[in-house]
Amino acid sequence: xxxxxxxxxxxxxxxxxxxxxxxxxxxxxxxxxxxxxxxxxxxxxxxxxxxxxxxxxxxxxxxxxxxxxxxxxxxxxxxxxxxxxxxxxxxxxxxxxxxxxxxxxxxxxxxxxxxxxxxxxxxxxxxxxxxxxxxxxxxxxxxxxxxxxxxxxxxxxxxxxxxxxxxxxxxxxxxxxxxxxxxxxxxxxxxxxxxxxxxxxxxxxxxxxxxxxxxxxxxxxxxxxxxxxxxxxxxxxxxxxxxxxxxxxxxxxxxx
Amino acid sequence: xxxxxxxxxxxxxxxxxxxxxxxxxxxxxxxxxxxxxxxxxxxxxxxxxxxxxxxxxxxxxxxxxxxxxxxxxxxxxxxxxxxxxxxxxxxxxxxxxxxxxxxxxxxxxxxxxxxxxxxxxxxxxxxxxxxxxxxxxxxxxxxxxxxxxxxxxxxxxxxxxxxxxxxxxxxxxxxxxxxxxxxxxxxxxxxxxxxxxxxxxxxxxxxxxxxxxxxxxxxxxxxxxxxxxxxxxxxxxxxxxxxxxxxxxxxxxxxxxxxxxxxxxxxxxxxxxxxxxxxxxxxxxxxxxxxxxxxx
Numbered sequence: 318x319x320x321x322x323x324x325x326x327x328x329x330x331x332x333x334x335x336x337x338x339x340x341x342x343x344x345x346x347x348x349x350x351x352x353x354x355x356x357x358x359x360x361x362x363x364x365x366x367x368x369x370x371x372x373x374x375x376x377x378x379x380x381x382x383x384x385x386x387x388x389x390x391x392x393x394x395x396x397x398x399x400x401x402x403x404x405x406x407x408x409x410x411x412x413x414x415x416x417x418x419x420x421x422x423x424x425x426x427x428x429x430x431x432x433x434x435x436x437x438x439x440x441x442x443x444x445x446x447x448x449x450x451x452x453x454x455x456x457x458x459x460x461x462x463x464x465x466x467x468x469x470x471x472x473x474x475x476x477x478x479x480x481x482x483x484x485x486x487x488x489x490x491x492x493x494x495x496x497x498x499x500x501x502x503x504x505x506x507x508x509x510x511x512x513x514x515x516x517x518x519x520x521x522x523x524x525x526x527x528x529x530x531x532x533x534x535x536x537x538x539x540x541x542x543x544x545x546x547x548x549x550x551x552x553x554x555x556x557x558x559x560x561x562x563x564x565x566x567x568x569x570x571x572x573x
Numbered sequence: 574x575x576x577x578x579x580x581x582x583x584x585x586x587x588x589x590x591x592x593x594x595x596x597x598x599x600x601x602x603x604x605x606x607x608x609x610x611x612x613x614x615x616x617x618x619x620x621x622x623x624x625x626x627x628x629x630x631x632x633x634x635x636x637x638x639x640x641x642x643x644x645x646x647x648x649x650x651x652x653x654x655x656x657x658x659x660x661x662x663x664x665x666x667x668x669x670x671x672x673x674x675x676x677x678x679x680x681x682x683x684x685x686x687x688x689x690x691x692x693x694x695x696x697x698x699x700x701x702x703x704x705x706x707x708x709x710x711x712x713x714x715x716x717x718x719x720x721x722x723x724x725x726x727x728x729x730x731x732x733x734x735x736x737x738x739x740x741x742x743x744x745x746x747x748x749x750x751x752x753x754x755x756x757x758x759x760x761x762x763x764x765x766x767x768x769x770x771x772x773x774x775x776x777x778x779x780x781x782x783x784x785x786x787x788x789x790x791x792x793x794x795x796x797x798x799x800x801x802x803x804x805x806x807x808x809x810x811x812x813x814x815x816x817x818x819x820x821x822x823x824x825x826x827x828x829x830x831x832x833x834x835x836x837x838x839x840x841x842x843x844x845x846x847x848x849x850x851x852x853x854x855x856x857x858x859x860x861x862x863x864x865x866x867x868x869x
Contacts, residue, residue: 319675320642327672334665335658403656406623407666407713410650411673413622413639573623 324412324421331404332429337394342433345387346440352380353441354448361450373454374464374531377445381468381529384437385522386497388430388472392479393492395426396564400487405573415568423480423561430476431469438469438529460531467528467546474557478521481560485567518542521556524549574598574752575620575721579629582615582776589615591776592629597754599720602747604767604784605756608864612776613756614652617725621650633721645674649714650723654706654730659699663690663709666698670713684712689738703730711739721752728762740766760860764788774864791859796827796835799848809842810835826852 332338356379365371399405399422412418442465446453456462483492500522510517517523527542527549534541544552575597582590590612597603607613618624620631622638630637633648641647657666667681685691688708693701698709707730714722724743728736743766747753757763763770763784770787772780780787797820800806806825810817815838816828827835832849839846 323675324673327669330665330669330672331658331661334662334669335660337660398658402658403653404658406618406652406656407670408673409623410621410648410652411645411670413641413644572618572625 320412320414321417321421321424324417325424327411328421328425329428332395332425335398337398338391338429341387341391341394342429345384345391345433346436348387349381349384349437350440350444352383353378354380354444356380357445357448357453361448361452368535370532370534371452372530372532372534373446373449373452374442374461374468375526375529377449377453378441378468378529380445381437381441381472382500384441385472385475385525386500388433388476389479389496389500390493391433392426392430392476393483393489393496396422396480396483397487397489397492401489409573416565419484419561419565419568423477423564426480427473427477431473434469434472434476437472438465442468454531458531463546464529464531467530467550470550471525471528471553474553475521475525477557478553478560481557481562481564484564485560487567515543518544519552521553524553524556528553574634575723575754576632576635577616577620577629578632580616580619580626580631581628582612582619582624583627589776590619590626593773593776593778594629595771595778595781597752597771598769599752600747600750601768602743602753602755602766603769603771604763605754605771605773606760606763606860607756607758607773607779609758611758611774611864613758613773614725615776616773617650617652617723617754617756620723621648621652623652643674643717645670645676645717645719647717647719648721648723649717649719650725651707651710651714651727652723652725654703654710657698657706657709660697662695662697663701663712664694666709667712667716670716674717676717680716680718684715687715688712704732704735707731708735711742720750722746722754724753724755726756726758728757728759736762760856764856772860772863779863788856788859791856791863793828794851794853796830796832797824797848797850797852798827798835798839798846799824800839800844800846802845805842806839806844806846809838809844813838824848 357377360376399408408418409415446455454461456465479496486492523542526540528546577593577595580590580593593616605613615624619626620638638644638648664681667684668678671678671681685694688711690708690712693705701709707727711727727739731739743753743755755766767784770780770782770784798806803823803825807817810827815830818826820826832851835849
């Protein structure tokens, strides 16, 4: 326990002492909140697609996709740079129990991602809702706070998912080459192809959309899923834990 | 004390380390010598658990590295100079290392001073020369004031002044009673630094001896003679009981005799010679002979 605590502190120092942490997370916050505001301004009187139910929380969060990408990049870099820079040799010499090493890294990374996610989740909501005008909502309305917390959880768990994947793959370009197309392509289209929606709705980003929705979409609407926000949270938790478990196995088995 | 017992490492069909056994004792510098690719780095990585042995084991003061509590207080290792994030400063690198093992933050400044990096403490490691990176790696190894030190090719990248400094540092550390293992592919460097030698090639142990014994055994001298009639010379020397070998360039090498005796023999027998000279095989040559000519 003492070893884990010391390793978590060290991992926080590691994250704090490279610039990429600051610029990536800074960009995530500014772009997510700013874009959410801008897009909300244009959505306040835009016509809705047929069959779509207005959802102030989710539609106010469109800009958060950018923050999601950057948080994923942060999660990948946090782990992959250990391998790409050779720091892993120093890390495992100092913390030879590999489970403790990766556990500490995941805990520190999760804590950082959580703080940033809460700033983005609440910041984007509080900026976007007034800009949506008549269509906006407040935290006091039914289901709204749940959806905002869902957004924070979604962003955090996606970052954790990225950390786990990076521990398996070790390569920054490989991780981003897989994650970014999946996050973009899926949201932009794949998930709405009826033939494959039965499967793609379970992919992390689609699950996340459900988590940050205040209103369920009808069965024929865009972004409909066969599960609600509670199940969505569990599914995403499953993705994150599976990636971390894969990372633990990889870090245990392979030479540093 | 480091005990290596039947240590092996295979990568697919390639054998990097092949049943190595030796012991590194405290209080003296042990040179770990072998040509590039001999398996030195792999062996040292296995000592601290970075690579998993295919067979055998390493014990440090009786325990496996991964079972050590706060290992930086027991073992300091400089394995790769570049094992730092290029964007992180030297002081920050040492600070997180200190945190992992509960070492006081004051140690960071002390080891930076010790390796002469105080002025560069705030600079990012990515901008360091190889020599500075080596010094930072050494600072990391010294951080926990460990009784066991593993240094893999520590003179790489150091300037001549740095090399002299490192030699005396390494000897001082051993004189304090620490176990010090220093690898190199340069025999001459080891002769200046180490008292004991572990020589490996192609993953196998070739010698485990003191430097003095190694020199006495392998760095013999001989008389080199060039002649237009080598066959006749060999016959004359052979008849006088002198052991001869052939040099690669056609010269004759006579062993166990001085130049005077050779001169007398060729004069008495009327052999034409162009050169008679005393040659001392260098340590480097002895090492090359022993390891079969270097890199694979």
